[in-house]
Amino acid sequence: MSNGGLDGFLKREVLAVQEFTALVLTSLRLAFSPPRYFTDTLLQMDVIGFGSLPIVLLTGFFTGGVLALQTYRTLGTFGEVGLLGQAVSLSVVRELGPVLTALMVAGRNSSGIASEIGSMLVSEQIDAMRALGTDPMRKLVAPRIYATLITLPLLTVLSDFFGLLGGFFVSYSTAHLSSAQYWTSAYQALDLQDVFQGLVKPVFFSLVVAGIGCYFGLRTSGGTEGVGRSTTQAVVAASVLILVLDFFITKFLIGIKFT
Amino acid sequence: MENASVNPVIEFEHVSLSFDEKKVLTDISFRMDHAGTLILLGVAGTGKSVLLKLALGLLKPDAGKIKVDGVDTVPLPEAKIRPIRKGMGMVFQEGALFDSLSVYENVAYPLREAGDHDEERIETRVREVLGFVEMEHAIEKLPSELSGGMRRRVSIARAIADRPGIMLYDSPTAGLDPVTAHTITVLIAKLRDAERVSSIVVTHRPQDGYVLANFRYVKGQQNLVPALTHGDNGSAPATRFMVLRDCGIYFQGTGPELANEADTYLRKFLV
Numbered sequence: 001m002s003n004g005g006l007d008g009f010l011k012r013e014v015l016a017v018q019e020f021t022a023l024v025l026t027s028l029r030l031a032f033s034p035p036r037y038f039t040d041t042l043l044q045m046d047v048i049g050f051g052s053l054p055i056v057l058l059t060g061f062f063t064g065g066v067l068a069l070q071t072y073r074t075l076g077t078f079g080e081v082g083l084l085g086q087a088v089s090l091s092v093v094r095e096l097g098p099v100l101t102a103l104m105v106a107g108r109n110s111s112g113i114a115s116e117i118g119s120m121l122v123s124e125q126i127d128a129m130r131a132l133g134t135d136p137m138r139k140l141v142a143p144r145i146y147a148t149l150i151t152l153p154l155l156t157v158l159s160d161f162f163g164l165l166g167g168f169f170v171s172y173s174t175a176h177l178s179s180a181q182y183w184t185s186a187y188q189a190l191d192l193q194d195v196f197q198g199l200v201k202p203v204f205f206s207l208v209v210a211g212i213g214c215y216f217g218l219r220t221s222g223g224t225e226g227v228g229r230s231t232t233q234a235v236v237a238a239s240v241l242i243l244v245l246d247f248f249i250t251k252f253l254i255g256i257k258f259t
Numbered sequence: 260m261e262n263a264s265v266n267p268v269i270e271f272e273h274v275s276l277s278f279d280e281k282k283v284l285t286d287i288s289f290r291m292d293h294a295g296t297l298i299l300l301g302v303a304g305t306g307k308s309v310l311l312k313l314a315l316g317l318l319k320p321d322a323g324k325i326k327v328d329g330v331d332t333v334p335l336p337e338a339k340i341r342p343i344r345k346g347m348g349m350v351f352q353e354g355a356l357f358d359s360l361s362v363y364e365n366v367a368y369p370l371r372e373a374g375d376h377d378e379e380r381i382e383t384r385v386r387e388v389l390g391f392v393e394m395e396h397a398i399e400k401l402p403s404e405l406s407g408g409m410r411r412r413v414s415i416a417r418a419i420a421d422r423p424g425i426m427l428y429d430s431p432t433a434g435l436d437p438v439t440a441h442t443i444t445v446l447i448a449k450l451r452d453a454e455r456v457s458s459i460v461v462t463h464r465p466q467d468g469y470v471l472a473n474f475r476y477v478k479g480q481q482n483l484v485p486a487l488t489h490g491d492n493g494s495a496p497a498t499r500f501m502v503l504r505d506c507g508i509y510f511q512g513t514g515p516e517l518a519n520e521a522d523t524y525l526r527k528f529l530v
Contacts, residue, residue, distance in 0.1 A: 127317055128355035132369045132417075133345050135337070 016215075023218075024211040027142040040143035048109050048144070048210075049151025053158070055104050060159035063096050064088055064166030072175050081175050085185030088167030093190060093198040097160035099246050102205035105152060106238035110213040113144055114234035117217025118227040126218075141214045148210035149203065156202040197253045204249060205242050212238040266329055268293050268425055268457045269314055274323030276309065283309050285506045287323070291459065292497060296451055298468035299461045300528045301503035307461040308352065310503075311427045314459065315349055316340040327425070345373065348418030349427040354410035356402040362389070362413050363398045369421040388416040392446055408439035415446055419454075426450060428460045432467055444470050448483055452476040465528045472498035472514040502528060 030036075071087040117140055120126050126136050164186055171177040216234040220226045267290035274287040284306045291297045299307050312318045313325055316332045324331045327343050335343075356365050366385045375381055389395040392412040402410060411431055418426060428447060432440035444467045450456050452475050462468060474483035500517045502510040502525060510517060510525055518529060 123353065123358070124351045124355040125357055127312070128349070128351055128357070130317055131315055131344060131347070131349045131351075132421075133341050133372050135341070 019219075020211060020215045023137075023141065023215050024145065024207050027137060027145045027211075027214075030138050030142045031146065035138060037139055037143050040139065041146050044143045044147035045151050047112075048105070048147050049155060052105050052108055052151075052155060055108060056101050056155045056159045057162045059100050059104050060092075060097060060162035061166040061169075063100055064092055064163030064168075065170045066166075067091055067096070067163075068167040068170035069174065072170070076175075081177065082181055083185060084167065084171045084175055084177060085164075085182040085187075086189035088171075089164055089186035089189050090194060092163035092167070093160050094194050095246075095250075097163055098156050098198055098201035098205065099242065101156045101159040102152065102202060102209060102242045103239055105148070105155065106205075106209045106212075106242060107235055109148070110209050110216075110234040110238040111231045113210060113213025114217040114220075115227055115231045117214060118220030118230045119224075121218065121220050122223050122227060136218075141218075144214055145207065145210040148206040152206035152209065153199055153202040156198065160198060193253070193256070197250070200253065201246060201249055204245055208238055208241045208245060212241065266293070267291055267326070268295075268328055269459070270324075270326040271310075271313075272324040272326070274313060274320045274325060276306075276313065276318065276320045282506045284313075284320070287508060289501060289508065289511060291457060291499075293457055294451065294455045295457055295497040295499065296471050297459045298471060298498060298500045299459060299503065300463075300465065300468065300500065301509075302527075303463075305503040306506055307503055308429050311349065311429050311459060311461060314427060315344060315347055345369075345421060346423050347425040347427060348421075348423035350411065350414045350418050350429060350431050352429045352433060354402070354407075354414035356405075356410055356414060356417070358402045360401075361398070362394065362400050362402070362405070365402070365413060366417045366420050369417060373421050384420060385416075388420050389413075391419070391449075392416045406439075408435050408442065411435070411443055412446065415443070415450075419450060419456075422454075424456060426456050426458045428458065428462075430461050430463060432462060432464055440464065440467070441470070445476070445483055447471060448474060449476040453478060468498070468500060468528075469514070472500075500528075 068084055068088050072081060072084060075081050075083055075087065117126075120129075120140070126140070129136050129139060167186070168179070168182050171182045172179065213234050216230040216237070220230040222229070270290040271287050274284060275282075276284045287310065289297070299310065301307050309318065313320055314327070316325075316327075316335070316337075320333060323333070325333055328346065330343060332340050332343060356362075357368065360368065363382075363385055366388060367381050370381050370384060386395055386398070389398060392415050394409060394412050394416060397405060397409060397413070402413070405413065415431070426447075431443050431447065435443065447458060447460060447467075448471055451458055451471075460467065460471065470483065473486050475486045477484050499513060500510065501508060502517075504524060510520065510522075517525060520526065
């Protein structure tokens with residue numbers, strides 16, 4: 001049985017997906033039985049959620065702003081500049097807010113989680129933890145997944161708001177739209193499905209962000225060089241998975257009718 | 260003694276383990292009696308550390324039985340091995356202290372994990388074990404602020420905090436200067452003789468084994484004293500030596516038996 005070639009590659013990838021899924025599902029299941037590490041979860045909420053706030057807000061603000069700038073030119077050719085608020089709010093709430101927030105949080109935290117857990121693994125701290133009667137899944141993986149699950153949707157909402165704010169700033173200063181024009185158009189454009197789509201995505205993305213970080217951290221091998229490798233792999237895998245998952249979630253949610 | 264030999268605290272029966280295609284341990288069988296010491300010798304890569312991890316249930320063998328206090332841990336799931344592990348302490352090669360926690364928090368960790376939430380009781384025990392390893396002065400420090408020898412001592416303190424009956428030491432003196440290495444060996448003997456803890460000691464330094472086999476700790480004395488012979492209150496430590504080579508057991512016996520061996524590989528391990 002060869003491990004090389006396409007055959008071996010596909011088997012390894014399928015096994016990786018299986019292991020990743022098992023890791024995420026197991027950590028979700030652990031929420032229903034003690035011991036639960038509330039303090040660790042709160043600590044991770046601070047690190048992952050609060051710690052990511054500045055980059056998420058900045059990303060949101062400038063994305064909304066640049067979106068307004070680009071759309072302004074197009075809408076201007078049709079004399080529909082008044083629709084700027086609508087264009088920004090739909091793009092930000094449905095798509096750009098959730099995806100860019102998840103990508104920024106992944107860049108900051110999937111790598112951080114992978115390097116932290118990877119370092120613990122190569123320095124035998126995880127073995128020590130097990131030797132002292134602790135389940136690393138409960139102590140290390142589950143709190144990070146729960147913390148991301150709670151904070152990423154909240155970060156997305158804030159990022160959406162800052163995106164709209166960025167759009168407003170450009171609409172007001174460049175397109176000379178009044179505040180009422182912009183915000184009314186932005187608000188009225190959104191229906192329940194848009195908000196639902198914008199809030200469902202971060203729930204799935206959070207499992208990717210934290211799960212991938214933990215997964216690559218726990219399969220680190222080869223000392224400090226291995227930790228660096230896991231960190232890079234975690235960011236790349238999480239970013240790609242977020243974009244792929246976004247396509248499928250959007251495709252699925254577009255088919256759902258809200259009456 | 261007879262009673263102890265009927266119920267060994269750790270027993271390996273025909274244990275084998277491979278990582279992928281590479282054999283790590285083959286047909287390992289031995290037993291360790293209560294309050295005994297097993298000195299595990301062998302050149303690097305012979306599977307000594309792996310053997311400790313198998314004893315602790317951190318790894319599962321491909322074949323064979325591993326009994327801890329008479330319970331075969333091999334078929335048990337992780338959740339059922341955890342309570343058995345609480346009766347065992349392990350000192351890892353580099354200490355494996357949690358680097359984001361202070362010395363106090365590291366030593367308190369097993370107590371908190373055992374469900375003790377009485378902070379006063381935890382602090383008393385932490386100070387007691389840190390005093391035992393003479394590290395109470397470093398209670399507030401982080402592991403990164405400690406020297407190699409200090410880390411091993413804190414690691415010993417953490418391992419004994421929850422009063423385990425079995426201690427596993429993975430090269431506790433590796434990379435330390437002779438004076439610090441001797442301090443660690445004295446601590447191991449002290450723990451064995453004062454607390455009647457059974458120990459497996461992996462070491463690259465034959466002199467550690469020599470000290471543990473021939474000296475003992477007497478309460479109130481700073482240094483170890485020469486061990487008396489068997490029959491004199493039975494106070495001579497029950498120390499056995501095991502030498503690994505090529506994934507298997509190459510020698511198993513007492514210190515004098517090892518000393519009488521003419522084999523060139525075994526003579527590497529004579530002081």
